[in-house]
Amino acid sequence: MLSKIGILSTLISTILSFLLVYQSFSEVKSKNNIISKKFYYLSFYQLLFIIFSFLILLFGYIFSDFSLINVYENSHTTKPLFYKITGTWGNHEGSLLLWINIMVLFSFLFLVYKKNTEKKFKLFTLIFQNILILFFLIFLLTNSNPFSEIYPAPSQGMGLNPILQDPALGIHPPLLYLGFVSSSIYFSAALASLICRLEANVFAKFIKLWVVISWSFQTLGILVGSIWAYYELGWGGYWFWDPVENSSLMPWFLMTALFHSLLVLEKKNGLYAWVLILSILTFIMSVTGTFLVRSGILNSVHTFANDPSRGLFILIFLAFMISMSLIILFKYFPNEKNNFLFLSKESFVLFNNWFMIFFLTVVLIGTLYPLFLEVLSKEKVSVGPAYYNIVLAPFIVPFLFLMSYGPQSKWFSSKLVDVKKMFFIILLSFSLVFIFANFEKDSSFITTLILVFSIYLILQSFLDLYTSIKNNSFNLSRSISHLGFGMLIFFISTNNILSTESNFNLKVGETKKLTNYSIKFNNLKILKEKNYETLVGNFLITDIKNYKEENLKPEIRVYNQPKIVTYESSIKSKILSDTYLTMSNLAGSEFYSIRFQTKPFMNLIWISVLIISAGGFLRILRRENK
Amino acid sequence: MKNYFKIITSIIFLILSSNCFSDENLNYKIYKNLRCLVCQGQTIADSNSDFAMTIKSVVDDKVKDGMKENEIYNFLADKYGDWILYKPPFKLKNYILWFLPYILFFLGGILLLLIFLKKTPLSKK
Numbered sequence A: 001m002l003s004k005i006g007i008l009s010t011l012i013s014t015i016l017s018f019l020l021v022y023q024s025f026s027e028v029k030s031k032n033n034i035i036s037k038k039f040y041y042l043s044f045y046q047l048l049f050i051i052f053s054f055l056i057l058l059f060g061y062i063f064s065d066f067s068l069i070n071v072y073e074n075s076h077t078t079k080p081l082f083y084k085i086t087g088t089w090g091n092h093e094g095s096l097l098l099w100i101n102i103m104v105l106f107s108f109l110f111l112v113y114k115k116n117t118e119k120k121f122k123l124f125t126l127i128f129q130n131i132l133i134l135f136f137l138i139f140l141l142t143n144s145n146p147f148s149e150i151y152p153a154p155s156q157g158m159g160l161n162p163i164l165q166d167p168a169l170g171i172h173p174p175l176l177y178l179g180f181v182s183s184s185i186y187f188s189a190a191l192a193s194l195i196c197r198l199e200a201n202v203f204a205k206f207i208k209l210w211v212v213i214s215w216s217f218q219t220l221g222i223l224v225g226s227i228w229a230y231y232e233l234g235w236g237g238y239w240f241w242d243p244v245e246n247s248s249l250m251p252w253f254l255m256t257a258l259f260h261s262l263l264v265l266e267k268k269n270g271l272y273a274w275v276l277i278l279s280i281l282t283f284i285m286s287v288t289g290t291f292l293v294r295s296g297i298l299n300s301v302h303t304f305a306n307d308p309s310r311g312l313f314i315l316i317f318l319a320f321m322i323s324m325s326l327i328i329l330f331k332y333f334p335n336e337k338n339n340f341l342f343l344s345k346e347s348f349v350l351f352n353n354w355f356m357i358f359f360l361t362v363v364l365i366g367t368l369y370p371l372f373l374e375v376l377s378k379e380k381v382s383v384g385p386a387y388y389n390i391v392l393a394p395f396i397v398p399f400l401f402l403m404s405y406g407p408q409s410k411w412f413s414s415k416l417v418d419v420k421k422m423f424f425i426i427l428l429s430f431s432l433v434f435i436f437a438n439f440e441k442d443s444s445f446i447t448t449l450i451l452v453f454s455i456y457l458i459l460q461s462f463l464d465l466y467t468s469i470k471n472n473s474f475n476l477s478r479s480i481s482h483l484g485f486g487m488l489i490f491f492i493s494t495n496n497i498l499s500t501e502s503n504f505n506l507k508v509g510e511t512k513k514l515t516n517y518s519i520k521f522n523n524l525k526i527l528k529e530k531n532y533e534t535l536v537g538n539f540l541i542t543d544i545k546n547y548k549e550e551n552l553k554p555e556i557r558v559y560n561q562p563k564i565v566t567y568e569s570s571i572k573s574k575i576l577s578d579t580y581l582t583m584s585n586l587a588g589s590e591f592y593s594i595r596f597q598t599k600p601f602m603n604l605i606w607i608s609v610l611i612i613s614a615g616g617f618l619r620i621l622r623r624e625n626k
Numbered sequence B: 001m002k003n004y005f006k007i008i009t010s011i012i013f014l015i016l017s018s019n020c021f022s023d024e025n026l027n028y029k030i031y032k033n034l035r036c037l038v039c040q041g042q043t044i045a046d047s048n049s050d051f052a053m054t055i056k057s058v059v060d061d062k063v064k065d066g067m068k069e070n071e072i073y074n075f076l077a078d079k080y081g082d083w084i085l086y087k088p089p090f091k092l093k094n095y096i097l098w099f100l101p102y103i104l105f106f107l108g109g110i111l112l113l114l115i116f117l118k119k120t121p122l123s124k125k
Helices: A004-031 A037-062 A069-074 A079-087 A092-112 A119-141 A167-180 A182-196 A200-234 A241-266 A270-296 A308-332 A345-377 A386-407 A419-436 A445-470 A477-497 A604-626 B002-018 B028-032 B052-065 B069-078 B091-118
Strands: A500-506 A511-513 A518-526 A532-543 A548-552 A556-557 A564-568 A570-573 A577-585 A592-600
Touching: A004 A037, A004 A092, A004 A119, A037 A069, A037 A079, A037 A119, A069 A092, A079 A092, A079 A167, A092 A119, A092 A167, A092 A182, A119 A182, A119 A200, A119 A308, A167 A200, A167 A241, A167 A270, A182 A200, A182 A241, A182 A270, A182 A308, A200 A241, A200 A270, A200 A604, A241 A270, A241 A345, A241 A548, A270 A308, A270 B028, A345 A386, A386 A445, A386 A477, A386 B091, A419 A445, A445 A477, A445 A592, A477 A604, A500 A511, A518 A592, A518 B052, A532 A577, A532 A592, A548 A577, A556 A577, A564 A577, A577 A604, B028 B052, B028 B069, B052 B069
Parallel strands: none
Antiparallel strands: A500 A592, A511 A518, A518 A532, A532 A548, A532 A556, A556 A564, A570 A577, A577 A592
């Protein structure tokens, strides 16, 4: 029953998308300046029906309707309600439906945004956006249908991978999708603006809101993913330069470059062609990332579900998108005369783009090189954190400097900023690092410089914030985001230097003495929960120096559906430092293998990223109020 | 204003320096740079698999024998292939990986320079 309603509703939405494309083509020719009402209706019903399809699937999950293969494969009656709901997008088919929902949502929002202006441009955007939507709908209906039936309906489902049963992972995909799937709207808008030869600053005004929205959500999505990796995967890290993590970071670099360039486009009509290229590339990069993840050609912690036929489908689509964009770009490439003064604000935007594209290429090369090498020479190579750290770290230093200096420069002028003040702040940052940081290990030259310049960026951003508030200018977004970035680099580096780790074996009753801590294995309990059994260890951690005690309770869980063993870390999270303990059993022994870590500033790392995205959200709100 | 910043950062650094001690040693550093070949995207340090346990004890033995970090990597790469190393070795077949980013950055810099040197002032238009 649900299956038929779901398919029907999706089909209606498909027909409406097709109608939108068809009607737009005929409407474009009419001389009338006002978009006829039927487009709003068509778009609205398209949105309504696709949301309805999604709700149907959600309904199937909540009430465990196992006649749907998708629900049968990914859910189970004993699963808590919250994970039944998040399970809807915790699999390929469901997440594809969510993807389409977001594309349709943004198609609708773009249509109603700035009503009755630039009709031709809006209709062309609608055409391109709906061609994309149509493609994904066909993909969904023919290859990855979440509403496929199974007969007879099984009485029990297969369950969801336990490491996906987690609150952070519940909200991670929707946030990330709001980020990079919404970039489809400025992909479509860029192609439309090429065809309509839209004026540069009009285009900038049209897409800025969407770029900032996608960037802010992408930032949050990456943050939530990292938090999940930190406490669920149990290795104590939050970023492993895993190919799938990289796939979310690459569009982020492009979005960041894009909205910095948009400033130049708005102010001086410059960089039009470049902005168009970035708009197009962002969505292409997002789909490329999806291709890498879903096709399963990459080896990663995230390869939960993959299937070569999906990969082929996305690859064909990708080829279609790229060739369509290239043809339109070459045919309608805008002529422009750019003129840049060195040390003007616009030149710093170019520097930003230079670094962003560099970061992007490093991550892209690091992600794809192993694939190429394997195809060409049958040799396998792993590119891990060490590569990215070595290649990227030296570039962070000038990047931080430019981030502090750039915002103080003036548009169209190569006047130097107050150099004395600048040197004073840099000197202050230097002395702070040298007086207070007596790191014994790993404090290489570059690490020290990174610390110095991140402090410089933090101080400078604070100063900028202070001056804007004093001048009653409430344009704080930029300073806030830059401040967040400075903090992020600072806390990542110090966390990297100061984290400690010890591995040892213990049995119940024993105590392990470390230099600053002693760890006592008090007892071991077996508990039975709704969908898993768990072995809970109780450890007493004593901070020898500060006479503080705390209990950590790591678990070894055996889930019933599917039968999977997971190791749950136990984390005591404080403002300045986390203690992190994981335990695993050793086969045929009463000893347990213990991993104890102290991780300073974890919460401050998360807060830094929140501050970065807060800058974006503030900008969105400010635009709304205007 | 500046004093205020100074005080805050000072406090942070004081806390930092008092906690500044590490139990980590060479063995863990090596574990973290090795891929667990039977897992999906995990390091030897993070894995509890039999394979990871074996490699850990091999590394422990080699460190005890006085082998250098790089020698251990080479030893393992000879046995299991470069796939096991998370830091790709610096050799001919990986030159593209190591150098291409810098070449592209350099080319980008030249492009920027050309943009700045182009002299057609907008103001005269």
